[in-house]
Amino acid sequence: MSGLLYMLLPMSPLAQASPTVMERVLFGDAASPFQYLLYSVAIIAMVFLPLAMLIAMFSIWWERKVAGHIQSRLGPNRVGPIGLLQSLADGIKLILKEDLVPKDADNLLFRLAPYLAFAPAFAAFVALPFGPNFTYEPRLNVGVFWVLAILSVEVMGVILAGWASNNKWSVYGAMREACQMVSYEIPLGISIIVGIMAAGTLNMVALGHLQGGGIHTWLIYRNPFTLIAFFVFFIASLASNKRAPFDLPESESELVAGFHTEYSGLRFSFFFFAEYAAMFVVGGIQAALFLGGWNDPFGAIGYLYPEALRDFEAGGSPLPLIGLNILGAGMFVIKCMGIVFLQMWIRWTLPRPRIDQVLYACVKVLLPIACVLLLGAALWQLLVPEMAGVPWVKYHPWNWNDWKEQGARGAFVTQIILTIVGVSLFGATSMWAAYNLFSSRRNLKQRLTDPDPIDKAPANLAAASH
Amino acid sequence: MTTSVLAISEADVAGWLFYLFGGIAGLSAVLLVLSRNIVRMAVCLLFTLAGVAGLYFLLSAEFLAAVQLVVYAGGTLILIIFGVMLTSKSPFSRFEPSAVEVVLAITLGGILLVALVLAVTSQRFPTAAEVAALPASERGYPVDRLGQALLGDYLLPFEIASVLLLVVMIGAAYLAKARRRESTRSANGPAESAASRQARAWS
Numbered sequence: 001m002s003g004l005l006y007m008l009l010p011m012s013p014l015a016q017a018s019p020t021v022m023e024r025v026l027f028g029d030a031a032s033p034f035q036y037l038l039y040s041v042a043i044i045a046m047v048f049l050p051l052a053m054l055i056a057m058f059s060i061w062w063e064r065k066v067a068g069h070i071q072s073r074l075g076p077n078r079v080g081p082i083g084l085l086q087s088l089a090d091g092i093k094l095i096l097k098e099d100l101v102p103k104d105a106d107n108l109l110f111r112l113a114p115y116l117a118f119a120p121a122f123a124a125f126v127a128l129p130f131g132p133n134f135t136y137e138p139r140l141n142v143g144v145f146w147v148l149a150i151l152s153v154e155v156m157g158v159i160l161a162g163w164a165s166n167n168k169w170s171v172y173g174a175m176r177e178a179c180q181m182v183s184y185e186i187p188l189g190i191s192i193i194v195g196i197m198a199a200g201t202l203n204m205v206a207l208g209h210l211q212g213g214g215i216h217t218w219l220i221y222r223n224p225f226t227l228i229a230f231f232v233f234f235i236a237s238l239a240s241n242k243r244a245p246f247d248l249p250e251s252e253s254e255l256v257a258g259f260h261t262e263y264s265g266l267r268f269s270f271f272f273f274a275e276y277a278a279m280f281v282v283g284g285i286q287a288a289l290f291l292g293g294w295n296d297p298f299g300a301i302g303y304l305y306p307e308a309l310r311d312f313e314a315g316g317s318p319l320p321l322i323g324l325n326i327l328g329a330g331m332f333v334i335k336c337m338g339i340v341f342l343q344m345w346i347r348w349t350l351p352r353p354r355i356d357q358v359l360y361a362c363v364k365v366l367l368p369i370a371c372v373l374l375l376g377a378a379l380w381q382l383l384v385p386e387m388a389g390v391p392w393v394k395y396h397p398w399n400w401n402d403w404k405e406q407g408a409r410g411a412f413v414t415q416i417i418l419t420i421v422g423v424s425l426f427g428a429t430s431m432w433a434a435y436n437l438f439s440s441r442r443n444l445k446q447r448l449t450d451p452d453p454i455d456k457a458p459a460n461l462a463a464a465s466h
Numbered sequence: 467m468t469t470s471v472l473a474i475s476e477a478d479v480a481g482w483l484f485y486l487f488g489g490i491a492g493l494s495a496v497l498l499v500l501s502r503n504i505v506r507m508a509v510c511l512l513f514t515l516a517g518v519a520g521l522y523f524l525l526s527a528e529f530l531a532a533v534q535l536v537v538y539a540g541g542t543l544i545l546i547i548f549g550v551m552l553t554s555k556s557p558f559s560r561f562e563p564s565a566v567e568v569v570l571a572i573t574l575g576g577i578l579l580v581a582l583v584l585a586v587t588s589q590r591f592p593t594a595a596e597v598a599a600l601p602a603s604e605r606g607y608p609v610d611r612l613g614q615a616l617l618g619d620y621l622l623p624f625e626i627a628s629v630l631l632l633v634v635m636i637g638a639a640y641l642a643k644a645r646r647r648e649s650t651r652s653a654n655g656p657a658e659s660a661a662s663r664q665a666r667a668w669s
Contacts, residue, residue: 037479109509116512141609142528149532152540156512159547163505171551178548182541202609 021133021309025318043136048125056276057087063276063344070348090269097265102166105262109164114263114270117157120150121277128284129204130332131294131325132305143204144192147285151240154278155181158242158249161271162259173258176355177249181240183362188236190370194229194377195289198222198386208293208328212302213391214398218292221418223384223411225377230290232370234342237282239358241275244347248355276340283339284332291335294328301328303392345433386411484524491517502562504550508543515539529609 027035061076061084068075076083101110126136127143140146155177162174196202198219199210211218220230239246250258260271287293295301301324308320353361387408391397395406403412491514498510515538522531563571616624 106503106505109506112509116509140528142532145532145536146528149535149540152536153512153516155540155544156509159544160505160509163547163551175548175551178544178551182544182548185540 021312021321025133025312025322044126048122048136052122052125052277052280053273055280056273057091059276059279059340059344060090060272061087062341063347066341066344067348070345094265094269099267100262100264102262104166106164106166109160110262111267113157113161113164114267114274115157116160117154117274118270118277120154120157121274121281124150124278124281124284127204128281128332129208129288129293131328132205132208132301132309133321134294134325134329135205138203138205140203142202144196144202144207144285144289147204147281148189148192151278151281152181152185154274155240157274158259158271161263162249165259165262167262169255169257170259170261173249173251173255173261177242177259180242180246180248180355180358180362183359184236184239184246184366187232187362187366187370188240190367190374191229191233191236192285192289194370194373195219195226195233197374197377197381198226199289204288204293207288208295209302209305209390211292211391212295212299212305214295214299214302215292215297215423216412216415216419217299217391217397218290218295220290221415221422222386223377223380223414224418225373225380226290227418227422228369229373229377230286232366232373233286233290234339236362236366237286238343238346239362241278241282241343243275243279243343245350245352246358247347247352248358251352253352279340279343280336283336283343286339287332287335294325294332296327296331299391299397301331302390306393384410384414480524484521487517487520487524489517490514491521505547508547508550511546512539512543515543529612 023036023039026039064086065075065083076086079085079089101107124147127140127146129135129138129143132138137143158177159174162170162172162177165171199207199222201207201210207219215221219226221227238244242249248258249255250260252258255261260268263271304320305324308324312318312321385407387395387397387403387406389395396402400412403409494510494513494517498507498514501507501510515534519531519534519539522528522534
């Protein structure tokens with residue numbers, strides 16, 4: 001047995017991979033494997049787990065705030081400043097609740113299901129590129145695919161929860177989740193391939209470096225097909241994340257609460273941690289693959305990074321490198337949270353279709369669109385010469401002459417036009433949202449930051465209520 | 467203990483992980499065989515597949531590991547459970563194999579085990595030194611090399627497999643469609659309501 005084992009070893013990533021920059025910053029060049037082991041465990045237990053929890057708790061509070069504002073009410077505002085501690089209070093309440101298991105349920109599977117739902121959503125964090133070096137495993141060559149794979153396992157927890165509950169509503173919810181997930185994975189995967197084809201790598205850190213030259217080098221603006229593929233991916237990710245309007249597995253109006261009808265207490269909250277962590281992870285794929293990862297719109301991080309890395313390699317201080325990484329992590333989280341906000345906005349705006357309409361939308365609308373995009377993107381790769389390599393290192397992303405010399409004029413013009421289209425679309429949408437948020441047409445004119453609603457109600461409203 | 471924790475080598479860590487993943491895969495495979503409840507079997511299978519995916523990771527076959535998760539854990543397993551949900555009459559349907567089936571299964575399993583052990587022991591695997599002597603590009607299974615192999619040297623088998631899958635898909639769609647047309651003709655006569663007509667148009 002041990003002979004076989006030693007045959008495996010030289011091929012294992014542990015044996016052949018050189019330490020990442022992060023590990024060298026922390027331990028120097030000659031660290032023992034034990035330190036790496038300790039580092040891995042510490043990062044997972046002390047960074048990723050609290051991060052996933054924090055994101056979930058913040059997003060739950062935020063979702064309720066967004067829902068409140070869309071429905072002309074205030075949302076939680078009693079616990080803590082602007083209700084920020086509401087999720088914590090709910091969490092404490094859920095811990096204190098009795099942990100019920102229905103008598104006829106499959107006891108073992110019923111108890112196992114919430115963890116099966118949460119663990120994959122959490123495991124996907126190891127591949128998310130928070131920064132060029134703030135990535136737990138930058139050497140993972142199949143990063144995007146790995147996250148997709150791990151998210152597809154998450155469904156298992158939901159299906160088991162529905163099945164083990166031994167409840168008709170729950171089983172219906174589980175069945176809907178199964179068929180929704182299996183069918184929406186196809187447009188999801190194909191739209192990812194469209195982006196991957198433009199980039200030529202599955203490694204999330206390499207994807208980030210490729211998009212470092214400013215907003216027009218982001219993959220979403222690389223060609224017209226990736227722009228549409230981004231939206232196809234977004235819609236499909238809503239369905240595979242069971243977010244409204246595709247929240248059929250838990251549609252309250254028909255199935256009580258769908259797959260988690262029978263759950264109470266902490267186990268119930270695990271499903272929500274899983275859901276919000278998965279929302280963030282899906283936002284992370286979109287940010288890393290289409291929206292430039294950790295890069296800012298002007299390409300400053302991509303411009304400064306090679307120099308900072310060179311300094312560190314030459315024995316300089318790691319501080320500039322760490323600063324850039326923190327900046328990058330901020331950009332990345334902002335982008336992810338923007339996507340999460342979009343998911344919330346859609347949830348509280350659109351009504352829920354029937355299950356057959358959901359499947360129709362997948363098989364007869366999204367899937368053909370995705371296939372056409374795949375074909376178009378392949379032809380585009382063939383016909384339009386593009387700039388190869390990492391911006392700032394291989395070419396100057398804002399210098400027209402540089403592009404002209406390499407015969408990539410068409411690519412430059414396309415990318416600039418698409419950027420203008422995309423930025424104006426984004427600007428118009430945000431202006432619209434801001435106008436509606438702060439518009440004085442609302443009767444109950446309240447801001448997200450207003451802690452004390454009742455006293456500040458407009459006089460005419462107070463008069464009308466008497 | 468004479469050795470300090472700092473003396474742990476990379477080989478040790480990889481070895482622990484090998485036993486961890488191998489143990490998960492093996493233990494859940496045994497549980498899978500011993501369990502009688504179909505859905506519990508599927509859960510055991512999930513852990514087996516996850517353990518094997520971990521072993522692939524140890525071999526630096528990351529792509530294979532991710533494919534293992536997507537295709538088997540995320541796809542096939544869900545379809546198995548989906549089939550159980552659609553077809554089983556009681557929520558916790560059980561397997562009750564007869565004595566003949568048990569004997570047959572044990573015999574077949576034993577033959578397979580012997581064949582596998584013989585195959586593994588007769589094969590000469592490259593030793594650690596030989597693998598280390600290979601150039602870096604030859605070690606491991608980078609995704610781009612896999613893609614070039616699939617669309618280069620092995621294009622014909624790859625395409626034949628995809629055509630086979632296409633045929634299966636068309637066949638399944640045809641079967642489902644034919645049965646539905648029949649059932650709607652017999653069930654809804656001329657007095658078909660507008661609602662059901664619309665529902666049919668959607669599906």
